Amino acid sequence: MGAAPDTLPDTQALDTLYRGAPLSALVGVVEAFFLSVLFWREVPASAIALWLAAFAAVRGLRIALGMAYRRRATAPGTRPAFWARGVVASALAQALAWGLGSWVLLAPANLVAEMALHIGLAAVVLGSVAQLAHHLPALAAYAAGVFGPLAVRDLFVAQPLHYVLALASVLMALYVWHAGRAQARTIARAAAQQRERQELIAALQRENEATQLARQEAEAAHASKAQFLAAVGHDLRQPLNAMQLLAYTLQQPASCDRVEHLSASLMECASSMGAMVEGLLELSRLDAHSITPRPTRFALQALLDEMAGTFAVQAQAKGLVFSAQPSSAWVEGDRALLARVLSNLVSNAIRYTPAGFVRLQARTQGAVVEVSVEDSGVGIAAAELPRIFDEHYQIDHPGRDRSQGLGLGLATARRLCALLGLDLGVQSHPGQGSRFTLCLPLAAGVPEPAGSTLTATGAEDTAREPQALRRVLVLEDDASSRTALAEVLQGWGCEVTAAASLHEALHQEPGPQRPDALVVDWNLPHGVDGLMAVAALRNAIGHAVPALLVTAEATPGLQARAAAAGLPLLPKPIAPMKLRAFLQSHPPT
Template sequence: MDPRRAPEASASPQALAEENARLRRICSALIERVESGGVPHGGPYGAFEHSVLLAEQVRERTETLQRTLAALERSRAEAEAANLSKTRFLAAVSHDLLQPLNAARLFASALEGHRLPDESHRLVGSINRALKDVEALIGSLVDISRLDAGVLRPDVTSFPAEELLGVLAEEYRQVAASRGLELRHVPSGAVITSDLALLARVVRNFLSNAIRYTRHGRILLGCRRRGDGLEIVVGDTGPGIAPAQQRVIFDEFHRLGAGGADDDRGLGLGLAIVERIAGMLGHPLGLASRPGQGSLFSLRVPYGTAPATPQAVGHETPGPLAGARVWVIDNDADIRDGMVALLGGWGCRVTSAATPQRLEGMPPEVLLVDYHLGEGQPDGLAVAGRLRRRYPGLPVVVITANHDAALKARIREAGYACLHKPLKPLRLRVLLGTLLEAQRPRRETR
């Protein structure tokens, strides 16, 4: 037996207890010494404790970050779903809501062309003006919603400035005359590059405001050639705008008092829409005005190159439409009846149907076709393509409430003209006159 282990083997329980107590004191002293040196980075135990604390903080913050990212992902998904729902709603508004308004405008315009007693003619005029106001209000709400949703995309092409300005001058000349104002238009031979429909929206707003706020005098629609583009200007002899108001008039729902009951119909969205469209197109806006000396709004549009083929819309005085054979394809019966009444009042021979299979008779000289022809039916482009193969060179006008840039590009590439709902009768008449004038040699040989 090892003599060094003999005492331990023969130790009494009391001795063992004392030894155990001594060892505990030693351990306690060692732990106390280590802990007393446990300042950050001051010893192994302190370092270990600090590392454990940091690990716990990292774990907690990682969990918080993961929860935040999950919440953001849910919010993003909800926002995308809401945006998609909004886009679908806008599509429904653009088509379904504008359909009855389009039909009502067609009927009212057809009635205005009839010989009616003075009182009846006055009432019809009031109906037409009220429908135009509804169209403007709905159009403003839909436009601002499209811009907010980011679903409005420009369809930029080159076209003669007069293709737009000449038509607008003819359209608003009558409106100005009804207010006792003179509208002067200075034609331009420049070619510009822009989205024709969106640019028209801007210039229409300038003209509408100029007529609304001008009590007497004249309105000017013209252009100035600048080094970096064509400056389209609309001037008036109205009350002018104070310097403090010249910035805020572009804010949403901000309207200047016009001093007339007929002017309290807008939402104050027109110039807000103008500013957003101009920004999207990259066309700088301008405003020069002094109180009591009128206002001049301007928009600078880049120059373009002459298109390979002339565009369909002209600005000449509407030519005679008597005897022109026009086919109308639309799945809405009210729209068809309204088109028959309007075109018939212009002297056209109109054949209308919901589908091309129901059309018969002499070949058409112009085709007016709605783009949306109902669930399960081919769209207007497909229908127009089949009819043009049957009647080569047939002029086609596609009518739609859809302002999608891709659709407008498809219509243009197919060689068709495009009009948006609600139809503006004067624009339709000018377009038909231009298309028929281009077809005159063919018509005379038949």
């Protein structure tokens, strides 16, 4: 039939047990009075009066206990176990008042009064089942306190009828206990169902709140995305419009100085658009979780040297003092992604520092190395700090002046740090500069020597002069890109052979000398990719000619394949200095 519920009642059950105390006490006193009337002629009046007074006193104590519970039950530190024991004690006291009263109301010869007494006490106990079933120990105490003395009384009388009445009292006590347990299980099921309903209501409320929050976030994201796309459209149209006008102007007769000026402006627009496209693509890849970090162990100094080689000239051209603190630490992480983060931070520092310094520092602190980029620039107000990592947000440049950047650098840096599991911190005060920090874990064990690679940041030795005449084979299926590459290389004094397909490159009329370098597009006609083309060309040439892969789809998968083949990969649009850095790192033989 199942186990009884826990012996310790909950708050709701205790409230039920104590709430009915006044009415129950009043009804009990009335019942006791009417039962005593039946024995008025059989029992001394003084005994009945004394019993009724004791009975009323017990009921009064029960009422006082209930009032104390209502005053103190909600107070801090209240113990439910104490009040549960109070219920049991008061139930036993009231029951004994009934049970011992049956010894006072004793008239064996008056069968009507005797039967009325037994029926009345049975009714009293049965009437208490619904309330006391909330706490079975109280019901057990009540039934035992009433029927126990009554059954002993009947056995003491020792008459055949009273033997039957004693047996009836015992059976009635067992019935009350059985009914109380059944009622307790019903109460427990009802309480469980109520808790389930409350939990369901709470869950529905939480789900509704979550749905509303998600809707608000979606609406905010939609508005932000719409604003972002509008800003992107604006910023893409601006350089495109300028390029179209400049290209038209270049078609008109003009002096050499004017052509040079227009060409420089056109290059600036193309560079701005290229940076915009590259930044947007990187953000989209980060948001789509399509970039997988590939942590390695590497010397931090090599990365710092790369930053110095990339930005020292730019800082000096602006009149800033650029310094990079030496470090002997080896760290763990994705070198290319970390280089991208530092590039964005250093570039941002140079851009917003009109005078003074930009410092790149590394300090070992326990098991980590804190890398910081500090400047003496304009600084950032506290109210602006939460927004500096938003896309297309520029402090004091709401119109997104391209000369002050595109507002994507810090947004990309934050996403990259989140991808790498790094915290990007910032400290800044208006007029006192800014300091961005991130902590890199120290590498364990003895590191292996690091080889020289072309990184995604495009670090190059800007101080080198162009190499002597070299022969370059350009394999590019897009006619405009092929022509543009050839023009750039020829402008550097290179001898260029261009082909639109691998078949054309392999079957061209052989020249007196083989190429010194290959520039190969990844996607080529007839299902040929860049790796296949480089392998075929090297086989035809007879040795491993330095090769550079270029692509408009620089996905992490392609980058991983190129890295596995030991080939550098440049994304389109190609920065001319990155192409030049490749040629300078592989001089002609």
